[in-house]
Amino acid sequence: xxxxxxxxxxxxxxxxxxxxxxxxxxxxxxxxxxxxxxxxxxxxxxxxxxxxxxxxxxxxxxxxxxxxxxxxxxxxxxxxxxxxxxxxxxxxxxxxxxxxxxxxxxxxxxxxxxxxxxxxxxxxxxxxxxxxxxxxxxxxxxxxxxxxxxxxxxxxxxxxxxxxxxxxxxxxxxxxxxxxxxxxxxxxxxxxxxxxxxxxxxxxxxxxxxxxxxxxxxxxxxxxxxxxxxxxxxxxxxxxxxxxxxxxxxxxxxxxxxxxxxxxxxxxxxxxxxxxxxxxxxxxxxxxxxxxxxxxxxxxxxxxxxxxxxxxxxxxxxxxxxxxxxxxxxxxxxxxxxxxxxxxxxxxxxxxxxxxxxxxxxxxxxxxxxxxxxxxxxxxxxxxxxxxxxxxxxxxxxxxxxxxxxxxxxxxxxxxxxxxxxxxxxxxxxxxxxxxxxxxxxxxxxxxxxxxxxxxxxxxxxxxxxxxxxxxxxxxxxxxxxxxxxxxxxxxxxxxxxxxxxxxxxxxxxxxxxxxxxxxxxxxxxxxxxx
Amino acid sequence: xxxxxxxxxxxxxxxxxxxxxxxxxxxxxxxxxxxxxxxxxxxxxxxxxxxxxxxxxxxxxxxxxxxxxxxxxxxxxxxxxxxxxxxxxxxxxxxxxxxxxxxxxxxxxxxxxxxxxxxxxxxxxxxxxxxxxxxxxxxxxxxxxxxxxxxxxxxxxxxxxxxxxxxxxxxxxxxxxxxxxxxxxxxxxxxxxxxxxxxxxxxxxxxxxxxxxxxxxxxxxxxxxxxxxxxxxxxxxxxxxxxxxxxxxxxxxxxxxxxxxxxxxxxxxxxxxxxxxxxxxxxxxxxxxxxxxxxxxxxxxxxxxxxxxxxxxxxxxxxxxxxxxxxxxxxxxxxxxxxxxxxxxxxxxxxxxxxxxxxxxxxxxxxxxxxxxxxxxxxxxxxxxxxxxxxxxxxxxxx
Numbered sequence: 001x002x003x004x005x006x007x008x009x010x011x012x013x014x015x016x017x018x019x020x021x022x023x024x025x026x027x028x029x030x031x032x033x034x035x036x037x038x039x040x041x042x043x044x045x046x047x048x049x050x051x052x053x054x055x056x057x058x059x060x061x062x063x064x065x066x067x068x069x070x071x072x073x074x075x076x077x078x079x080x081x082x083x084x085x086x087x088x089x090x091x092x093x094x095x096x097x098x099x100x101x102x103x104x105x106x107x108x109x110x111x112x113x114x115x116x117x118x119x120x121x122x123x124x125x126x127x128x129x130x131x132x133x134x135x136x137x138x139x140x141x142x143x144x145x146x147x148x149x150x151x152x153x154x155x156x157x158x159x160x161x162x163x164x165x166x167x168x169x170x171x172x173x174x175x176x177x178x179x180x181x182x183x184x185x186x187x188x189x190x191x192x193x194x195x196x197x198x199x200x201x202x203x204x205x206x207x208x209x210x211x212x213x214x215x216x217x218x219x220x221x222x223x224x225x226x227x228x229x230x231x232x233x234x235x236x237x238x239x240x241x242x243x244x245x246x247x248x249x250x251x252x253x254x255x256x257x258x259x260x261x262x263x264x265x266x267x268x269x270x271x272x273x274x275x276x277x278x279x280x281x282x283x284x285x286x287x288x289x290x291x292x293x294x295x296x297x298x299x300x301x302x303x304x305x306x307x308x309x310x311x312x313x314x315x316x317x318x319x320x321x322x323x324x325x326x327x328x329x330x331x332x333x334x335x336x337x338x339x340x341x342x343x344x345x346x347x348x349x350x351x352x353x354x355x356x357x358x359x360x361x362x363x364x365x366x367x368x369x370x371x372x373x374x375x376x377x378x379x380x381x382x383x384x385x386x387x388x389x390x391x392x393x394x395x396x397x398x399x400x401x402x403x404x405x406x407x408x409x410x411x412x413x414x415x416x417x418x419x420x421x422x423x424x425x426x427x428x429x430x431x432x433x434x435x436x437x438x439x440x441x442x443x444x445x446x447x448x449x450x451x452x453x454x455x456x457x458x459x460x461x462x463x464x465x466x467x468x469x470x471x472x473x474x475x476x477x478x479x480x481x482x483x484x485x486x487x488x489x490x491x492x493x494x495x496x497x498x499x500x501x502x503x504x505x506x507x508x509x510x511x512x513x514x515x516x517x518x519x520x521x522x523x524x525x526x527x528x529x530x531x
Numbered sequence: 532x533x534x535x536x537x538x539x540x541x542x543x544x545x546x547x548x549x550x551x552x553x554x555x556x557x558x559x560x561x562x563x564x565x566x567x568x569x570x571x572x573x574x575x576x577x578x579x580x581x582x583x584x585x586x587x588x589x590x591x592x593x594x595x596x597x598x599x600x601x602x603x604x605x606x607x608x609x610x611x612x613x614x615x616x617x618x619x620x621x622x623x624x625x626x627x628x629x630x631x632x633x634x635x636x637x638x639x640x641x642x643x644x645x646x647x648x649x650x651x652x653x654x655x656x657x658x659x660x661x662x663x664x665x666x667x668x669x670x671x672x673x674x675x676x677x678x679x680x681x682x683x684x685x686x687x688x689x690x691x692x693x694x695x696x697x698x699x700x701x702x703x704x705x706x707x708x709x710x711x712x713x714x715x716x717x718x719x720x721x722x723x724x725x726x727x728x729x730x731x732x733x734x735x736x737x738x739x740x741x742x743x744x745x746x747x748x749x750x751x752x753x754x755x756x757x758x759x760x761x762x763x764x765x766x767x768x769x770x771x772x773x774x775x776x777x778x779x780x781x782x783x784x785x786x787x788x789x790x791x792x793x794x795x796x797x798x799x800x801x802x803x804x805x806x807x808x809x810x811x812x813x814x815x816x817x818x819x820x821x822x823x824x825x826x827x828x829x830x831x832x833x834x835x836x837x838x839x840x841x842x843x844x845x846x847x848x849x850x851x852x853x854x855x856x857x858x859x860x861x862x863x864x865x866x867x868x869x870x871x872x873x874x875x876x877x878x879x880x881x882x883x884x885x886x887x888x889x890x891x892x893x894x895x896x897x898x899x900x901x902x903x904x905x906x907x908x909x910x911x912x913x914x915x916x917x918x919x920x921x922x923x924x925x926x927x928x929x930x
Contacts, residue, residue: 069881073834078879078923083576086568104566136847243576393753395577395681400751 008034008293009531011283013270013309014465014504016044017250019299021518022503023264024075024257029526033262034291035254036283038269038465041247042254044299045464045471046513048247048397052451055338055404056397058245060455060464060471062334062388062406063087063357065239066226066514067249068143074519075256082252083243085393089356091348092202093441099347100198117196127193134178134225137170145520146482146491146508181221182478187364189221201367202359205384210472210511212329212413214371215364222478226512239357241390245397249513273298273305273500275314280500283309295499295531297521301473302326302486302506304465310497319496322487326480330457330469331374333412335434337405338451342392343442355392360385360437370411377417379430382437384410402450409434414457414468423458430456472511473504482508493521501525533558536584537673537738541746545756552759555585555647555669560758568852568878570761574724575879577753578679580745581762583730584738587632587649588668591642595661600634600642603657603810605793606803611636616700616719620798621653626814627781627790628798629653630774635702635719643668643717643732647774648782657810673738677745678728678757678765680927685749686729689741690718697729699929707733709744716741723762725769727927763854767875767884770829770920772796776856777827777872777886794823795888826894829920830861830871832883832902836913844907850876850883861887861915862901868893871902871915877922884922885915893917 010026012019015037023033041047045060064084072082090102100116102109106125114121140163141147147163148156170178180189186207190200207213207220214220242248254264271288273296274281282292298305302323306312312320342351345358361367361384370380386408391398398404412430414420431454438445457469466473474480483491486506493501493508503521505511525531533553535543542560550561559582562570573579591599600608604619611617613636620631632646644650654665677685686694689707697703697720706713714737722728733741746754766773774780778796779789792815793802804816841848854875861869869889877884885902893900894917902915 070834072881078881083879085572085576088566088569104568105564107565132847136845393577395752 006282006292006294008032008291010034010295010297010525011036011291011293012297012299012503013273013283013305014038014044014299015042015250015254015264015266016299016504017046017253017513017515018504018518019044019297020250020253020257020264021071021075021515022297022299022522023262024253024260025519025522026525026531027257027260027262028075029522031531033257034293035257035262035264036268036270036285037264037266040267042264042266043247043250045460045466046246046250048245051336051453052338054399055402055451056245057336057404057453058247058390058406059336059453060334060460061246061513062390062408063239064242064246064249064513066512068514068516068519070143071515071519075253077252077256080252080255080259082249084240085243087239087241087356087388088393089353090202091353091356091358092198092361093345093347093358094198094362095440097347098198099345099353101348101353113196113199116198117194120194120196120199123193130177131225133174134181137178138225141482142509142514142516145493145524146485148483148492150483150489181225183218184221185216185218186220186224187215189224197363201361201364204364205359205361205367205386208367208371208410210332210470211475211477212327212331212374212411213477215367219477223476226476241388241394243394243396245390246513253515270309272311273309275310275497275500278314279498280310295501295525297501297503297525299504299518300465301328301467301470301504302502303328303467305502305504305506306495310500314497316496319487319490326486327475327477328414328468328470329475330414330460330466330471331412332408332410332469332471333379333430333457334455334460335407335409335431336453336455337407337449338398339403339405339448340450341401341448342389342403343405343445343448345441346443347441351392354389356388358387358389360387360441374411374413377413377415379412379416379426379433380410381433383412383434385434385437387438407434407438412457414461414470420458420461420468423456427454427456427459430454473506474511476510481510485510493517493524501530536582537735538582538584538675538742541739541742542582542756546758550758554759555587557585559585560756562758562760563756567758567760570755570757571764571852571878573753573755574679574726574757574761574765576680577755578677578681578685578749579755579757579761580742580749581676581678581757583674583676586669586674587646588672588674588732589644589646589650589654590666590668591644591654591663592666593640593661593663595663596640596642597636599654599658599661599663599665600644601807601809602661603654604634605798605809605811605815606801607806607809608634608636608642613638614702616702616721617801618700619801620793620796622793622811622815623781624811624814625781625790626792626811626818627784628778628793628796629781631772631798633719633721635717637702637704637717648780671735672732673735675731675742675745676722676724676728677731678722678724678726680727680925681752681754682728685745685752685754686718688748689744694718694729707731707737707741707744709737709740712740714740723769723771724765725771725921725923725928726765726925727930760853763873764852764875764877767854767873767886768877768879768921768923770886770922772827772886773873777888792818792823794818795825795827797827823891825869825888826891827886827888828894829918829922830885830887830900830902830915831918831922832874832885833914833916834881834883837883837904840904840906840911840913846906852876852878859903861889862903862912863893863899868900880923882922886920887915889917
C-alpha cells in the first residue's frame with residue numbers, strides 16, 4: 001500500500017552533484033529530504049570508480065573549475081572531506097618536437113610563449129585583464145537565478161534594470177568586447193589578440209567543449225569566458241583536481257547533506273514521477289514502491305526528466321515543443337587508462353609539465369578538421385584530446401609508481417551516420433583512434449596500458465542518463481543559457497508541473513561541476529516558501 | 532647575518548625562488564617556488580617537509596628537571612608521563628606571558644623545551660638550588676616538520692611500524708633508517724599546521740641523510756618541501772597564535788597594553804593554579820578572579836560584504852595565498868573593541884579568516900563585529916563574526 005501522506009518535504013530524483021547540493025541546502029534549512037539515485041554510487045557524472053582494481057578513475061567529469069566558493073563555504077565542504085588540488089600547468093605537445101607549457105608562474109609562461117611569439121607573450125596579461133573585466137559582469141548572472149525578461153513582476157523588472165545598468169555602466173571598448181564575445185567564433189576572437197597559432201589552438205578549444213560546434217563556428221567565443229570565471233572568483237583559483245577523483249566532490253556534498261539530515265538511497269531507480277491534477281505528488285520506483293513528497297526535484301537533464309519520468313501527457317504542448325528543440329547533440333567521449341608508468345612525451349621528457357592538463361590540439365586546422373568529420377557522422381580520426389594525469393599530484397588514485405590517464409575526446413558525435421545505437425560496434429575502434437593519436441606524442445603508450453575504459457556518447461546516455469551523451473545536460477550555447485535554459489519562461493527551476501523543480505545542469509547557469517543549479521534551485525524554493 | 536641550518540645544502544638547491552627570511556638567526560625559506568599554492572595544497576592533500584631547526588631548543592636534565600619546569604611553566608610536570616608532549620606557556624612574576632612552546636618528557640630526568648624566543652637565561656635564573664642542568668641545543672639539534680595527511684606514510688620507512696602507534700602529542704626515541712644505516716632521533720606527533728603531522732629531531736651530522744631519506748620516501752606520495760608562507764596560512768586555519776604577531780612577549784612589551792595574561796590569550800586550559808608555587812602564580816590567581824579584559828579569538832570576515840566593498844570600485848577582491856600580519860582595528864557600534872593581528876584567505880575553506888584580540892565581553896562565538904577593510908586607499912567596514920578555532924580541524928589530526 002502506498003502511503004498517502006507525504007513522508008518527505010522533498011524528493012530529489014538523481015544523486016548527481018547538483019541533486020545532492022539541492023538536497024543539502026534544503027536539509028540545512030530543516031526540510032526532510034530524500035535523494036534517490038539509480039546507480040550504486042552517488043555523483044552522477046562527477047563520480048570516482050575503481051573500474052580496474054587499484055586505479056580510481058574520474059569516470060566522466062575529470063576536473064573541477066567552477067564549483068562555487070560560496071557553496072563550499074555554506075555547505076562546509078572542506079569539513080566533509082572536499083580536498084582540491086590546483087592544476088599547475090597547461091601543456092601543449094606538438095608533433096614537430098616543439099612544445100609549449102603555460103604555468104601558474106606568469107613569468108615562466110611569458111618565457112615559454114615568447115619562444116613562439118614575443119608579442120603574444122606580452123599580450124597575454126592584457127587579454128587576461130580584459131576577460132576578467134567581462135567575467136566580473138557575467139558572474140552576478142551565474143550566481144543568481146536567471147533574469148526573466150518577459151516578466152512584469154516588479155521584483156523581476158527591478159532585477160533586470162539593475163542588471164542592465166551593470167551592463168551599460170562600462171566604457172565603449174568594454175561594450176564592444178562583450179558584443180564580440182557574444183557573436184564571434186573562438187578563433188576569430190582570439191585572432192584579434194594573438195598571432196601564434198600554437199597559443200590560439202589550445203585556447204580556442206574551451207569554446208567548443210561539450211558543444212557540437214567547431215572553433216570557427218560563430219558563438220563559440222562566449223564559452224572562452226567560462227575559463228576565466230575561476231580567476232574572477234578572486235581568491236578562488238582556477239582549475240583543480242578533487243582528491244580521490246571528481247567523486248570526491250559528490251561525496252563531500254553527500255556527507256554534508258547527510259549531516260544536515262538528508263536521506264540518500266542508492267540503487268533506487270525511478271520508474272516515473274507521479275503527477276496527478278497537474279501536480280507532482282511523488283515518485284514510483286522501478287521496484288513498485290511509491291514515495292510521496294510535497295515537492296519533487298529533478299537532478300536529471302530536461303529530456304530525461306520531462307519526457308522520460310513525467311511523460312508528455314502531463315505537459316503543455318508548447319513546452320514539449322520547446323524541449324524537442326533543445327539541443328543535446330553530445331560531441332565527446334572519454335577514455336580512461338591505467339598506466340604502468342608515467343608516459344614520456346618525446347617533445348619534452350620529464351614529469352614536471354604533466355601535473356596540469358595536456359592538450360592535443362596542435363593547430364586550429366587540426367581542430368576544425370576534427371569537427372568536419374563529426375559533422376557528417378563519424379568520430380574524428382585525429383580528435384582533440386584533453387589529458388590529465390591526476391595520479392601525478394594525488395597518490396590516492398593509483399598504486400605507487402603507476403598512473404591514471406584521463407582523456408576527454410572531442411569529437412565523438414552521438415549521431416553517427418550509422419545511428420547512435422551503432423556506437424557499441426565502433427567503441428573499440430574509437431578507443432584505438434584515441435590511443436593512436438596519443439602514440440604520435442608518446443610512442444610507447446601502448447606498452448604502458450594496463451587497462452582501458454572507453455565511453456562513447458551512447459555509453460554516457462545509457463549508463464549515466466545523459467541524453468545524447470551531452471555532458472552539460474544540453475549544449476552551452478547562448479540560445480540555451482540564462483532565461484532560455486531549458487526553455488523560455490521556465491528558467492527559474494520551476495516547471496510546468498506544479499511541485500516539480502529542475503535542479504540540474506539543464507537549468508541555469510548550466511553544466512560543469514558548479515553546484516549552482518542545485519543550490520539556486522533550493523534557495524528559490526525556500527524563498528518562495530514552496531515547502 | 533643569518534646562518535644556514537644543517538639542511539641548507541639541500542633546501543637552497545630546491546629553493547628556486549630565492550625567497551628567504553631570517554628566523555631566529557637562521558636562513559628560512561619563505562617559499563620554494565614563486566607559486567606558493569603548490570606547497571599549501573601539498574600540505575593539505577599530501578605531505579610537506581619543513582626545516583624547523585631555527586626553533587629554540589633546550590634539554591633540561593637532572594633529578595629536579597620536572598621541578599624546574601613546574602616552577603617556570605603555568606602547568607606542573609611532576610606527573611607528566613615519559614613520552615608525552617605538552618603545549619604550554621610561561622609568564623613573568625606578574626603573570627604576563629613570556630613565550631609559548633612545547634615540553635617533551637624524553638626520560639624520567641630529561642625534558643626538551645622548544646620556544647619561539649631564547650629561554651636559557653630564564654630557565655637558569657629560576658633554577659636556584661635545584662639539581663638540574665639546562666643545555667641550549669638550539670644549534671646542535673636539527674628539526675624537520677613532516678606534516679599533512681600522508682605524513683605517516685612518508686615516515687614509515689624511516690621510523691618503522693612505531694609510527695602507527697604514535698598518538699597525538701606523544702614522542703618516541705627512534706633509530707631512523709637512512710641510506711642503509713641508522714641514526715638516533717626523536718619523533719613527536721606535533722606541529723604548527725593543525726593537520727596530521729610529526730616533527731623529527733636529530734643531531735646536526737645526521738640532518739642531510741635524514742632529509743634525503745625523507746625526500747626519497749616521500750617522492751611517490753607527493754611530498755614537497757614547504758616554506759614559512761604556506762605554514763603561516765595553515766597555522767591561522769588551525770587557530771594558532773604566533774609570538775610577536777598575535778601577542779607581544781612580556782620581555783618586549785614597552786607599555787602595559789602590550790602585556791597579555793594566559794587568560795587573555797585563551798590559554799586558560801593550560802594553567803594549573805592549585806599546585807606548588809610557580810612563577811606568576813599569585814598574579815595569575817588574581818587575574819583569574821578579575822577575569823580577562825580582552826580575549827584572543829578567531830574571526831570569520833563576511834566574504835559577501837568584503838566583495839561588496841570591492842564591487843563599489845568595480846573590483847573583484849584578489850587575495851594571494853599568504854597571511855597578512857598588519858594589525859587592523861575592530862569595531863562594534865562605532866566603538867573600537869579590538870584588533871585583528873593575522874588575516875588569511877583559506878584556500879581550503881573558501882573563507883577569509885582572522886586571529887584577533889577583542890574585549891572579553893565580545894568574545895563569545897557568533898558575536899558580530901566590524902573589521903576595517905582598506906580598499907583603494909579608502910577605509911570601509913565589513914562584518915566579522917567571532918568563530919571558534921580551529922577553523923579547520925580534520926579528524927586525521929588525532930586519529
